Amino acid sequence: MSVLPNRDRQAERREATRREIVDAAWEIARRDGLAAVTLREVAAMVGMRSPSLYSHFDSKNAIYDAMFGQAWSLFLAEAEENLERLPAAPREALLDMSEHFFDFAVADLARYQLMNQRSIPGFVPSEAAYAPSVEVMERFIAAMHRLGVTDGADIDLYLALCGGLVDMQLANDPGGDRWRRQLPRVMDMFADDVALPGPPLRRPR
Amino acid sequence: MSVLPNRDRQAERREATRREIVDAAWEIARRDGLAAVTLREVAAMVGMRSPSLYSHFDSKNAIYDAMFGQAWSLFLAEAEENLERLPAAPREALLDMSEHFFDFAVADLARYQLMNQRSIPGFVPSEAAYAPSVEVMERFIAAMHRLGVTDGADIDLYLALCGGLVDMQLANDPGGDRWRRQLPRVMDMFADDVALPGPPLRRPR
DNA sequence: GTCTATAATGTGATAGAC
DNA sequence: GTCTATCACATTATAGAC
Numbered sequence: 462m463s464v465l466p467n468r469d470r471q472a473e474r475r476e477a478t479r480r481e482i483v484d485a486a487w488e489i490a491r492r493d494g495l496a497a498v499t500l501r502e503v504a505a506m507v508g509m510r511s512p513s514l515y516s517h518f519d520s521k522n523a524i525y526d527a528m529f530g531q532a533w534s535l536f537l538a539e540a541e542e543n544l545e546r547l548p549a550a551p552r553e554a555l556l557d558m559s560e561h562f563f564d565f566a567v568a569d570l571a572r573y574q575l576m577n578q579r580s581i582p583g584f585v586p587s588e589a590a591y592a593p594s595v596e597v598m599e600r601f602i603a604a605m606h607r608l609g610v611t612d613g614a615d616i617d618l619y620l621a622l623c624g625g626l627v628d629m630q631l632a633n634d635p636g637g638d639r640w641r642r643q644l645p646r647v648m649d650m651f652a653d654d655v656a657l658p659g660p661p662l663r664r665p666r
Numbered sequence: 667m668s669v670l671p672n673r674d675r676q677a678e679r680r681e682a683t684r685r686e687i688v689d690a691a692w693e694i695a696r697r698d699g700l701a702a703v704t705l706r707e708v709a710a711m712v713g714m715r716s717p718s719l720y721s722h723f724d725s726k727n728a729i730y731d732a733m734f735g736q737a738w739s740l741f742l743a744e745a746e747e748n749l750e751r752l753p754a755a756p757r758e759a760l761l762d763m764s765e766h767f768f769d770f771a772v773a774d775l776a777r778y779q780l781m782n783q784r785s786i787p788g789f790v791p792s793e794a795a796y797a798p799s800v801e802v803m804e805r806f807i808a809a810m811h812r813l814g815v816t817d818g819a820d821i822d823l824y825l826a827l828c829g830g831l832v833d834m835q836l837a838n839d840p841g842g843d844r845w846r847r848q849l850p851r852v853m854d855m856f857a858d859d860v861a862l863p864g865p866p867l868r869r870p871r
Numbered sequence: 872g873t874c875t876a877t878a879a880t881g882t883g884a885t886a887g888a889c
Numbered sequence: 890g891t892c893t894a895t896c897a898c899a900t901t902a903t904a905g906a907c
Contacts, residue, residue, distance in 0.1 A: 494784075494788070501881080501883095578833075580700075582700070617844060618851070622827070626826045628782075628826070628830065704900080716899085717901085
């Protein structure tokens with residue numbers, strides 16, 4: 462009878478190479494912008510010629526797709542962790558969630574553009590790469606329900622508030638905290654509007 | 667003595683051609699995305715070969731630069747108009763401004779990306795193209811002052827609120843009004859927070 | 872000044888040898 | 890799985906006709 466190894470070393474090696482390629486693409490994207498990624502430079506960074514990349518990815522967009530999925534998977538893992546350890550007080554919990562999202566977004570502009578803006582013409586994430594972002598959304602909505610926020614419009618609003626602060630921070634004060642420090646104020650405005658209990662996060666004016 | 671014509675017909679023709687080129691670029695950008703603009707297609711649309719474009723623009727980025735300047739100049743013209751005819755009631759005025767910005771932004775995704783997001787690697791707007799956006803900002807701040815909003819942090823917040831709703835609308839409900847219809851609510855939240863007088867725009871919950 | 876013709880360089884992608 | 894060779898095409902630039 463044949464004896465199968467319990468680990469597929471070849472598949473592991475292959476996965477490691479795919480990861481190397483994706484990491485190189487991230488490095489270029491962070492340095493020069495998402496659209497500045499070229500297959501030649503990616504290949505050079507991992508010690509290949511560009512055609513060899515096609516043994517690992519079907520196209521350049523397939524690399525973007527892997528980057529998209531990886532970014533959302535990472536955020537999903539962080540969000541699971543974050544949502545489990547939320548403060549008991551609803552307003553504190555809101556602030557905690559928003560700060561976590563904000564810091565993740567602001568840490569990497571290229572990543573944020575890939576995850577949340579459609580800046581690469583023709584790139585549409587695959588079902589598989591999209592899945593973790595759906596999962597994030599489901600868990601986020603569940604967490605909001607536990608805080609007492611159940612109306613879809615309220616959740617839409619919360620997302621717009623966080624996203625707006627992030628966008629301004631990235632566009633007009635990268636590396637600073639001019640918009641980040643308004644998070645407690647905005648969370649209070651939101652909590653007041655949806656009538657969440659508890660003392661305000663900051664002193665009223 | 668020499669008689670100079672009082673109109674430079676040649677310069678006029680030249681300006682008209684530049685405008686044709688920019689319009690063609692907008693058409694492609696709206697159809698396929700900002701980064702999908704190619705000199706070949708632009709040239710073909712205006713009946714030229716691509717090298718001829720260099721008689722009118724120094725580079726592809728110079729075309730983006732003209733587009734950037736044109737978009738902000740158009741918004742400046744609209745904003746001047748809008749800011750002159752604001753309702754007297756501060757809350758109504760806030761809503762009016764935000765709806766105007768929102769509708770302008772949502773009407774053209776490619777234009778919004780060029781104006782407000784850095785999605786073209788290496789493209790940095792020139793001083794001249796940037797000028798109208800600075801002018802918009804100055805006039806907007808003056809208008810806010812007239813409404814009684816003078817704190818820089820409050821103005822930062824207002825911009826983030828509007829931008830956040832726009833981004834969500836464009837990304838998650840293009841063509842719809844899922845976030846637009848929250849504008850009155852958000853304007854009330856803001857007006858309450860900065861203690862603007864007047865009745866609320868919408869019925870409190 | 873404005874165009875056509877052409878070319879140098881760089882890009883994503885494919886075919887086929889090994 | 891990686892390479893060489895090559896493709897089709899875009900970008901950018903120069904030379905020269907008109």
